[in-house]
Amino acid sequence: MDAAAPMEAEQRTAGQASTSSSTAAGPSAKPIVVLVIGMAGSGKTTLIQRVNSHMHQQKLNGYIINLDPAVSHLPYGANIDIRDTVNYKNVMKQYGLGPNGGILTACNLFATRFDQVIQLVEKPRDPPLQYVFADTPGQIEIFTWSASGQLVTDLFASSMPTVVMYVIDTPRCTAPQTFMSNMLQAVSILYKTKLPMLLAFNKVDVSRHEFALEWMADFEAYSAALEADASYAATLSRSLSLVLEEFYDGMRCVGLSALTGEGMDELFKALGECVQEYQQFYVPELQAKQQRKEALEQKRREKEMAKLRADMAGKASLQEGGNAAGAAAAGVAGAAGRAAAGVQQEQLQQGLQEDEDAEESVDLNLSDDSIGSDTYEQEQ
Numbered sequence: 001m002d003a004a005a006p007m008e009a010e011q012r013t014a015g016q017a018s019t020s021s022s023t024a025a026g027p028s029a030k031p032i033v034v035l036v037i038g039m040a041g042s043g044k045t046t047l048i049q050r051v052n053s054h055m056h057q058q059k060l061n062g063y064i065i066n067l068d069p070a071v072s073h074l075p076y077g078a079n080i081d082i083r084d085t086v087n088y089k090n091v092m093k094q095y096g097l098g099p100n101g102g103i104l105t106a107c108n109l110f111a112t113r114f115d116q117v118i119q120l121v122e123k124p125r126d127p128p129l130q131y132v133f134a135d136t137p138g139q140i141e142i143f144t145w146s147a148s149g150q151l152v153t154d155l156f157a158s159s160m161p162t163v164v165m166y167v168i169d170t171p172r173c174t175a176p177q178t179f180m181s182n183m184l185q186a187v188s189i190l191y192k193t194k195l196p197m198l199l200a201f202n203k204v205d206v207s208r209h210e211f212a213l214e215w216m217a218d219f220e221a222y223s224a225a226l227e228a229d230a231s232y233a234a235t236l237s238r239s240l241s242l243v244l245e246e247f248y249d250g251m252r253c254v255g256l257s258a259l260t261g262e263g264m265d266e267l268f269k270a271l272g273e274c275v276q277e278y279q280q281f282y283v284p285e286l287q288a289k290q291q292r293k294e295a296l297e298q299k300r301r302e303k304e305m306a307k308l309r310a311d312m313a314g315k316a317s318l319q320e321g322g323n324a325a326g327a328a329a330a331g332v333a334g335a336a337g338r339a340a341a342g343v344q345q346e347q348l349q350q351g352l353q354e355d356e357d358a359e360e361s362v363d364l365n366l367s368d369d370s371i372g373s374d375t376y377e378q379e380q
C-alpha cells in the first residue's frame with residue numbers, strides 16, 4: 001500500500017468539483033458528509049455522478065471519495081480513490097482470499113490511513129467545501145458491518161456533520177416483501193451508525209416511488225398489498241410493518257433518478273434537514289460519550305494514585321522501623337552500627353526514590369492500556 005497515495009490522488013484531482021464561489025454553508029462551516037450506502041446495483045455510483053454534475057451546475061463546492069476498491073470504471077472524477085492506494089486483486093493474491101475477503105481487507109488497509117483523508121477534507125480552502133460524497137462497495141455488509149466501515153463512519157461523524165443516504169432500487173421494491181427486506185436493512189444501518197438517515201428511492205424513471213410512501217404512511221395499505229399472500233413471510237411482514245411505524249415516521253424520503261436528474265433539489269433540501277438532526281441529536285450524544293470517557297479515565301487515575309500512596313505509606317513506616325533499628329544497633333555496636341544503619345536508610349531512600357520515578361511511568365501506563373480496556377467495557 002502506498003502511504004502517500006491519498007495525498008497524491010487528491011492533488012491530482014483537486015479542483016475538479018471545486019469551482020464554486022457559493023458559500024451557502026458559510027465560510028467557516030464544515031462540509032456535510034454523505035455516506036452513500038445501498039444494496040448492489042441500487043445505483044449509488046450513477047447517483048453520485050448525477051449529484052456531481054448537479055453540484056457543478058449549482059456552483060456548490062463538492063468533494064467525492066470512492067471507497068469501493070472493486071469498481072472497474074468510475075463515471076465521475078473522484079478527489080480521493082481507494083484504488084490509488086490499494087489494489088484489491090493483489091490483496092486477494094497476497095493473503096489467499098476470495099473476492100469479498102479481498103475487498104474487505106483492502107477497505108481495512110485503507111481505513112488505517114483514513115486520518116489522512118480527514119485531514120485532506122478538513123484542509124482550509126477558499127471557497128470552503130460544502131459537500132463530501134462517499135461511494136461505498138456494493139457488498140453492503142463490507143461497509144456497514146466491518147471494522148473499516150465503523151472507523152470511517154466514526155471518524156467522519158466525530159469531525160463533520162455526517163448523513164447516511166440509503167439508496168433503494170425502487171423498481172425492485174414493488175413487491176411488498178422485497179420492500180420489507182430493504183427497510184429492515186435500512187433499520188439495521190440506522191441502528192449501527194445512529195446517524196441521520198435519508199431514504200433515496202432511486203430509478204423513479206422506471207417505477208414511481210409513491211407506492212412505497214403510501215406503504216410507509218399507512219399500515220392498512222401495506223397490509224392490503226399482502227392480502228393475497230397467507231404465507232408465514234407475509235404474516236411476519238405485516239407484523240414488522242407495525243413495528244416499523246416509528247422508524248417510518250421520522251424518516252426523510254426522496255424520489256430520485258440518477259438517469260434523468262429528477263429530485264436533485266429535494267435531495268439537497270433533505271440533506272440540510274438531516275444536518276439539523278445531526279446537530280440536535282448526534283452532537284450532544286457525542287459530547288456525552290466523550291465526557292463519560294474522560295470521567296472514566298479520571299476515576300481510574302485517582303484509584304491508581306490512591307493505591308500508590310498506600311504503598312508509599314507502607315514503605316515510609318518500614319523506613320521508620322529501619323531507622324529505629326539502626327539507632328539501637330548504634331547504641332550497642334558504636335560507629336560500625338551507625339554506619340550500617342546509615343547504609344540501610346540510604347537503601348530505603350533509594351527505594352522510595354525509585355518508587356517516585358515509577359509513579360510517573362505507572363501513571364503513563366494507565367492512560368494507555370487501562371483506559372482502552374475500560375472504554376471498551378463501557379461501549380459494550
Ligand SMILES: Nc1nc2c(ncn2[C@@H]2O[C@H](COP(=O)(O)OP(=O)(O)OP(=O)(O)O)[C@@H](O)[C@H]2O)c(=O)[nH]1
Nearest residue numbers: 039040041042043044045046138202203257258259
Ligand atoms: N433507469 C435507471 N437506471 C439506473 C439509475 N441509476 C442507476 N441505474 C443503472 O443501474 C445499474 C447499477 O448502477 P450503479 O451506479 O453501478 O449501481 P451501484 O449501486 O453503484 O452498484 P455496485 O457498486 O455494484 O453495488 C446501472 O446499469 C445503471 O445504469 C436510474 O436512476 N434509472
Ligand SMILES: [Mg+2]
Nearest residue numbers: 044045068071
Ligand atoms: Mg458502485
